[in-house]
Amino acid sequence: MAKAEKGISTKKIALERIDILFERAKEAQTKPDLSVRYVSLAREMAMKQRVRLTKRHRRSFCPSCHAFFIPGENLRVRVQHGKIIYTCGICGAVTRIPLNKKTESR
Numbered sequence: 001m002a003k004a005e006k007g008i009s010t011k012k013i014a015l016e017r018i019d020i021l022f023e024r025a026k027e028a029q030t031k032p033d034l035s036v037r038y039v040s041l042a043r044e045m046a047m048k049q050r051v052r053l054t055k056r057h058r059r060s061f062c063p064s065c066h067a068f069f070i071p072g073e074n075l076r077v078r079v080q081h082g083k084i085i086y087t088c089g090i091c092g093a094v095t096r097i098p099l100n101k102k103t104e105s106r
């Protein structure tokens, strides 16, 4: 049986939509409620389509309260012991990202 030759897979579409949702979240910076909603929608879509959010996307919002990070506004970034420490200014959640590229290649 030949594979269907449809150029665009649903996963690819999902990734594109997720990208758009993150763009909207960025644009809605001044409306935190709205940007949280966009981030939540993007996460739901990723889960439904079983796609991974890109590293860039995963780091652009708080894993705890889903606030879209705005550096200098609701996000504090520090480097400590070879790790980047993200502190959410809304809920105070701390995300540690190792600087070692090998462990963060996903």
Ligand SMILES: [Zn+2]
Residues within 6 Å of the ligand: 062, 063, 064, 065, 066, 067, 088, 089, 090, 091, 092, 093
């Ligand atoms: Zn938070």
